[in-house]
Amino acid sequence: MHNPAWRPARLQSGRLDSIRHHFIDVPPVISSPGKLRVIHNLPVHLAVAAGHPAAALQPHYLVDALTRQLNIQTSVTGGCSGWRLEVIPPGGRMSDAGEGLILVFATASLEGVRLAYTGIKQLSTTPARRFGVLFSGARDAEIVRRCQERLASGAREFLGIRLHQLGNLSAPGPDFSAGLARLAGEVHRLWKTQSANNQPEVAHS
Amino acid sequence: MTLQIHPVAEIDSSDLRALVVDNLGALLGDGARLVENLPQIDGCCLAVSDTHDGPVLLSFDAVDPQQALLAGLARMDLLGSEMAAQLLHDYQPPAELLVLAPAAPPGYLLFSGPCPVNWRRIQVLSVNGELGMVIAPVVDETAANPAAVAPIPLDRRPTIVESVMNPEEEQHFSQL
Numbered sequence: 001m002h003n004p005a006w007r008p009a010r011l012q013s014g015r016l017d018s019i020r021h022h023f024i025d026v027p028p029v030i031s032s033p034g035k036l037r038v039i040h041n042l043p044v045h046l047a048v049a050a051g052h053p054a055a056a057l058q059p060h061y062l063v064d065a066l067t068r069q070l071n072i073q074t075s076v077t078g079g080c081s082g083w084r085l086e087v088i089p090p091g092g093r094m095s096d097a098g099e100g101l102i103l104v105f106a107t108a109s110l111e112g113v114r115l116a117y118t119g120i121k122q123l124s125t126t127p128a129r130r131f132g133v134l135f136s137g138a139r140d141a142e143i144v145r146r147c148q149e150r151l152a153s154g155a156r157e158f159l160g161i162r163l164h165q166l167g168n169l170s171a172p173g174p175d176f177s178a179g180l181a182r183l184a185g186e187v188h189r190l191w192k193t194q195s196a197n198n199q200p201e202v203a204h205s
Numbered sequence: 206m207t208l209q210i211h212p213v214a215e216i217d218s219s220d221l222r223a224l225v226v227d228n229l230g231a232l233l234g235d236g237a238r239l240v241e242n243l244p245q246i247d248g249c250c251l252a253v254s255d256t257h258d259g260p261v262l263l264s265f266d267a268v269d270p271q272q273a274l275l276a277g278l279a280r281m282d283l284l285g286s287e288m289a290a291q292l293l294h295d296y297q298p299p300a301e302l303l304v305l306a307p308a309a310p311p312g313y314l315l316f317s318g319p320c321p322v323n324w325r326r327i328q329v330l331s332v333n334g335e336l337g338m339v340i341a342p343v344v345d346e347t348a349a350n351p352a353a354v355a356p357i358p359l360d361r362r363p364t365i366v367e368s369v370m371n372p373e374e375e376q377h378f379s380q381l
Contacts, residue, residue: 114378118370146381154377160271160311 038081040191042070045088045123047106047115056137057171059105063087066103069184088123100194101130103187108138108147108168117154124159130194131155132187134166144168164190213329213336216267218248221329224338225265225305229253231340232305232325233261249273250280252299260297265305267329274310274322277302281320309371326373 046059063085070083085103102123106116112135120131133151138144148165155161166186169179229237234256249272251263262284264277285298304310304324316322326341370378 110378110381113381114370117374117378121370143381150378150381154374157308157377158371158374 042085043088044103045119049107049111052107053137069180101191104133108135113147113151132164132166135168210332213331216329260299261301262299270306270308270310273304273306
């Protein structure tokens with residue numbers, strides 16, 4: 001027999017369920033012959049400095065290219081899901097449709113690192129976030145390494161967050177396709193791990 | 206004479222408590238003292254009076270800032286209850302919680318208003334075998350960040366309260 005005290009709660013939850021579409025962006029489920037196609041939202045925080053080199057990878061190019069690559073790799077592996085990258089607007093507000101993984105795209109410079117850190121700091125107030133950080137615009141590998149170390153040590157010390165390094169992606173050129181495919185694979189792997197571990201924790205190795 | 210100084214990874218709570226008591230003046234100014242009419246709260250919290258006789262609750266942990274914050278909040282809740290006022294003569298609940306920890310406790314900025322939460326960075330060291338405590342100097346954050354003076358509206362806190370770097374972060378991110 002149900003506890004009568006539960007009845008109001010059930011009524012309330014039914015009411016909330018009926019109106020939640022006004023407030024929550026639910027990942028759209030797209031019908032296709034024979035199977036459902038679920039869209040995964042991947043929030044992207046852009047930490048692009050004012051001095052972001054024109055010859056470096058540009059943020060909107062990255063968003064378009066990575067969306068395409070993630071969807072291609074998912075369909076090749078027979079998956080029935082799709083991807084949509086959602087740039088987080090300034091101020092850090094984002095829909096609740098993300099699944100815990102946030103991509104941070106940063107200029108490989110001190111200003112880019114600072115922008116990335118403040119963005120992560122804002123976004124880490126919500127639990128169950130994992131951050132993958134991608135740099136672009138570095139003169140050489142040493143700059144990338146220093147940016148990664150500075151950002152990672154600060155996030156670890158001040159926020160208790162261990163970041164996942166996604167490396168550096170240069171502007172479109174001979175190596176871009178391979179780098180993009182590697183990035184998409186890494187993002188997909190991270191997303192799968194995050195979904196499996198979907199627990200209120202932000203520090204991961 | 207050579208000084209052998211190294212950080213202490215683990216410290217007994219009674220040793221840390223003794224260090225905090227020994228350093229009350231450095232933490233809260235000359236004249237700071239233990240509150241006499243309060244019973245011992247527990248191993249990680251102390252009720253003290255600052256130089257202006259203001260009641261302050263100290264909560265400390267040599268390793269875990271979050272544990273220090275949570276323990277302090279729980280004790281503040283107890284000490285603010287009506288039961289405490291009934292049990293103790295001339296009782297005045299703490300007006301401030303001061304967290305002593307090696308790093309800023311996550312979320313402490315969310316507590317402001319009539320009963321604020323502040324924190325001081327401490328580090329326990331062994332100096333030639335003797336325990337000592339380093340207390341970081343107070344940084345006037347409001348001078349560096351005038352916006353910190355105004356209370357932040359509750360509905361905006363999740364997005365902007367952490368958007369400004371504190372002095373430690375500024376220092377860390379001042380160079381690559």
